[in-house]
Amino acid sequence: MVAPAVVPIVPGQQPNVPQAPEDALIKGPKVGLPDKYEGTQGPKAEVYVTQIGLYVLSNPCMFPNNRSKVIFSILYLTGQASEWAQPFTINLFAGQPVSYLDFVTAFQMMYYDTKQKSRAKKALRQLKQTKSVAHYTFQFNQHASNTGWEATTLMSQYQQGLKKDIRLALVLARTQFTALTDLSNLALKIDNEINGADSSGTLSSSEKANMMKSGQCFHCGEKGHIARACPKKGKGKGKFDARIAELEDQ
Numbered sequence: 691m692v693a694p695a696v697v698p699i700v701p702g703q704q705p706n707v708p709q710a711p712e713d714a715l716i717k718g719p720k721v722g723l724p725d726k727y728e729g730t731q732g733p734k735a736e737v738y739v740t741q742i743g744l745y746v747l748s749n750p751c752m753f754p755n756n757r758s759k760v761i762f763s764i765l766y767l768t769g770q771a772s773e774w775a776q777p778f779t780i781n782l783f784a785g786q787p788v789s790y791l792d793f794v795t796a797f798q799m800m801y802y803d804t805k806q807k808s809r810a811k812k813a814l815r816q817l818k819q820t821k822s823v824a825h826y827t828f829q830f831n832q833h834a835s836n837t838g839w840e841a842t843t844l845m846s847q848y849q850q851g852l853k854k855d856i857r858l859a860l861v862l863a864r865t866q867f868t869a870l871t872d873l874s875n876l877a878l879k880i881d882n883e884i885n886g887a888d889s890s891g892t893l894s895s896s897e898k899a900n901m902m903k904s905g906q907c908f909h910c911g912e913k914g915h916i917a918r919a920c921p922k923k924g925k926g927k928g929k930f931d932a933r934i935a936e937l938e939d940q
Contacts, residue, residue: 721748729770735801739794742766757782759790763797774800810836819853823881826851827874834870844870848877856880858902862916 724741727734742763746753753759761782764775781788810833817833819826830851834844845867849857859880860873867873905914 719748721745724766726766726768727771728768729774729801731801732803732806735797738766739797756788756790760788760793763790763793771801806836807838810834811839814847814851817851819851819856822885823852823856823874823877827878830874841868841870845873848873852877855884855902859884862902 721744724738724745727738746759746762753762760778764772764779764782767775775793778788778793813833814830814837817826817829827848830848837844839847848870849860852860856877860877863876863880865876867876
């Protein structure tokens with residue numbers, strides 16, 4: 691007589707309860723193989739490390755230890771970068787222990803742009819609005835993510851680089867910002883209002899800047915109130931005055 695098969699019981703598992711097949715388990719997103727990296731410093735090096743890391747994280751069963759991770763990383767190096775990795779390759783062939791963290795750290799020191807942060811900070815400190823707010827914001831955002839600055843520092847630097855009339859209008863808006871996008875969105879709105887008024891000949895940007903600085907109403911020019919609450923403003927309020935009032939309500 692054939693002895694019945696002995697089914698091992700996993701701790702916490704109910705006996706005689708069939709387990710779901712492995713294929714039925716929820717799988718994560720399928721990540722493509724990394725691109726080859728030949729040794730170009732800067733963004734390409736960062737992309738290489740990101741792609742390697744994502745692939746390793748998405749396939750944990752393929753990389754049970756440091757050795758397998760380092761071997762996989764070296765396989766996607768070519769040219770000068772492959773030559774740079776020779777000391778790690780020699781250690782692998784010799785059966786010596788290797789650390790994936792040490793490999794990545796050494797790679798970053800060699801191929802990352804270590805001066806990127808300082809250049810980004812310098813660029814933002816020197817950046818001034820010379821055209822539209824949209825153009826200034828685009829230039830600012832190109833460097834902002836590389837500075838490592840917190841949101842409050844970025845917003846302060848952003849305001850410093852704006853034209854004087856835009857800065858004054860932001861003060862007039864009396865709004866507390868928690869994100870750079872909120873600040874830049876209002877600056878864009880204000881810039882549109884100013885440019886729209888210039889084209890209609892209502893007020894020049896310099897006139898509006900002076901009036902804001904002295905606390906004058908945009909509608910009647912008197913002090914002590916703002917355009918939204920102007921007592922001399924009739925039903926025929928101009929289009930620009932209406933838009934200014936909307937900004938002041940924010």
